[in-house]
Amino acid sequence: MSQSFRWPEILDIAQREGKVSVERLAAHFGVTTQTIRRDLSDLADAGKLERVHGGAILPSSVSNIGYEMRRGLHAEEKARIAAACAAQIPDDISLFLNIGTTTEAVAQNLLHHKNLLVVTNNINVATILAANPNCEIILAGGQLRRADGGLVGKLTSDAVAQFKFDLAVIGCSAIDSEGDMLDFDIQEVGVSQTIISQSRRAFLVADRSKFTRSAPAKITTLSQIDALFTDHPLDAPLAALCRDWGLATHIIPPSSTGA
Amino acid sequence: MSQSFRWPEILDIAQREGKVSVERLAAHFGVTTQTIRRDLSDLADAGKLERVHGGAILPSSVSNIGYEMRRGLHAEEKARIAAACAAQIPDDISLFLNIGTTTEAVAQNLLHHKNLLVVTNNINVATILAANPNCEIILAGGQLRRADGGLVGKLTSDAVAQFKFDLAVIGCSAIDSEGDMLDFDIQEVGVSQTIISQSRRAFLVADRSKFTRSAPAKITTLSQIDALFTDHPLDAPLAALCRDWGLATHIIPPSSTGA
DNA sequence: CCAAAAATGAATATTTTTGAAGATTATTAT
DNA sequence: ATAATAATCTTCAAAAATATTCATTTTTGG
Known part of the structure; x- marks a missing residue:
């Protein structure tokens, strides 16, 4: 066009x-x-x-309603994925949470964890976790993206590079059939790469819609990830790849209490 | 929908x-x-x-009732001070806003300014100004202080040090009779000092209550400030000092439309 | 000039929004 | 508490906006 x-x-x-x-x-x-x-x-x-x-x-003319509504999309799936992921996160560790509605849902499920050091580049995650008194919160600085409350750019990468995390919980915009993690924003990709390189372990949270979309910028491959949390079984070829890579895949199905 | x-x-x-x-x-x-x-x-x-x-x-921000109440304290005075201060801030500049309820009030009054680059270490300022589409927002990272949504620490100072501002609008916890600006938190003091050193001009916003309190850590003296916005005339000795220092003092009295 | 591609307008089907009427719930005054 | 009042929720039909399809016009590239 x-x-x-x-x-x-x-x-x-x-x-x-x-x-x-x-x-x-x-x-x-x-x-x-x-x-x-x-x-x-x-x-x-x-x-x-x-x-x-x-x-x-104008987009985000007052505040981003689009994002608030997007948060509601697949809300149930996200909540289940987030709960399962949070259950695998122990107390007393240092943790990174990146941008995304699913990671925000994870933050919701960390409100009763003890003695966490959480670093994030997501302003929403910071405000959610502020409600947990047993949790130190560090916000990585950067340019504020109104679309989703994310902080991106060189300032963010620099801040992240100063840490070493026990665990990173990250989301991404899309995952392709070859097991590559993709994102829309090249600036965010840089941040995500830094996060993964600074983490001892990494969890990926992604609802099924991520597997049928595409995005232009590559973050890394699933081989760099330790565990994947999603709501729908993977296609056979992708599942095989994940097995080869030793990726722990946690499938949390749509609704065990049948609706 | x-x-x-x-x-x-x-x-x-x-x-x-x-x-x-x-x-x-x-x-x-x-x-x-x-x-x-x-x-x-x-x-x-x-x-x-x-x-x-x-x-x-407006939705009650979940946490921090104490802070919300403090925000309500002297709310009218703060709003007037903030409006007067914002009126002195031109469009098209780079600007720093630091922690404090009064600087948040200034942010409220900047919603219709054009083409600002705003850097802040106050998460509330960032969310307030997100409503202004003509404004790029950069959040300096750091440790989140739940009490007031402030970001403090080395990470914050490092981030601030990477900028040069046309103007800094800052608040402080107290101002003593010798014209020294004071704060409760030593970590915040370091940030404030960096801010002032990186700014071409600096405005101080402080309601009258700041002049009758004390705090342990010294930020700097009023001689480093270009303009002071407050709601009550200063004591004669302090006023004399400010005159000597060439400080523009804007007194915005309690209520011109007599109440 | 001609053919292919793109943009536009018109007609129709579909979806969304809106206002109205009645049922339900919350608030206020007794 | 109880009644009176106001606000809200529910449902449904009309109206408005939108999406879709197809014919027509315009542009583009040979």
């Missing part, structure tokens, strides 16, 4: 007024609402705008 | 006024109360608001 000459002006109006309406844009450009809708969809796909009924608004 | 045009504005009003009423929102948007109720439910589901009979309020 190439881009339309209207795009810059739509974005300009959105910047100025905070929002754009389909009707007004159609009148403004002298095209049908159909065409404007296509423009807005494209701009939303490109992450430039957030689509709403009747028009579009 | 997709989101609505109204959501950002509802959240904006909630931010400004602390609460929203169903009736008033319905009138404001020209829709029925039913529709507003749906909006408020959705926003509450997303964790952005807390539902109450007749409207909604």
Whole structure:
């Protein structure tokens, strides 16, 4: 898809007024609402705008509702994965939690652990774990990504590099059939790589949707991971790879108490 | 469910006024109360608001009641001080905001500034300013102090040392009669000193209560500060010192519109 | 110039949002 | 406590917005 000459002006109006309406844009450009809708969809796909009924608004214009709703997606699966993962985390260790809704769910399940040193680049994880008094929290600095409360960039990698963790619990955007872990943001990839290299052990938490998506930037391969927590059995080829790598795969099925 | 045009504005009003009423929102948007109720439910589901009979309020941040109360203390004075301070802050600069309820109030007043680069070691400032899309936010890492959401320690100082700010807006725990700025936490003092040394200009925001307290650790003297914002005239001796140091003192009195 | 690709508009089917009416629940005053 | 009032929830139909499909126009590359 190439881009339309209207795009810059739509974005300009959105910047100025905070929002754009389909009707007004159609009148403004002298095209049908159909065409404007296509423009807005494209701009939303490109992450430039957030689509709403009747028009579009600036992404994260007030605070990221998209993320809050995404958190609700697969919430049950995530909660189960998180509980199983947290059950494998002992007390009295140093721990890293990275960006992602699933790692946030893990944090929720660590509220009753004792004597943890938790380092994170996720502002939400920090606020969640603040409720656990038996837990020292260190936030790695960096540029705040409004989309998900993540901290990324060189500052973050530098901060992470100063630690050595007993365990890292990480999420990623996608996992491909060859067992490569992928992410959308190249800056986050750098951070994740540093985390893994600074950890004695690493757990990956990923709901099944991660196995059917793709993303452009490679973090590492599953061979670098010690345990995988997910909610659905892996495809045979991938499962074989994991066996070869000695990866402990914990499958926590959708709903044992049948719904 | 997709989101609505109204959501950002509802959240904006909630931010400004602390609460929203169903009736008033319905009138404001020209829709029925039913529709507003749906909006408020959705926003509450997303964790952005807390539902109450007749409207909604800002969600009570789970932890730290003590801090919330302290924030309420001298709230009016702080709001006036913050507004006056923010009025002196231009667009298009790099800016540091440190720990403290008054600097958080300043952050509230920066929501409509353009093109700021804000660095902070205060997790609350970061979440407040996340609502301003024209503002890049960098969080200096460090150990999380639950008491006030502050980040302190060597990691913080190291991060701060990598920047040079056009302006620093800082608070402190106490100011003594000799014009020394004091703090309770020695770790925070180190950070504050680094901040001041890395800034071209520095503003101090401090309500009157700071001038009658004491604290053990010295940050620096007022002679290093360019402008002071407070709500009550200084004692004559201290005022004289400030004059000698060329410190611009902005006194914003309790209530000009007589109460 | 022509053919392929892309953009647009129109028509229709689908989904989402909205307001209205009645049932239910919470709050207030007695 | 109990009744009166206000707010909320539930359900459903109308309206609005959107997605989908296909024909038409415009652009692009040979």
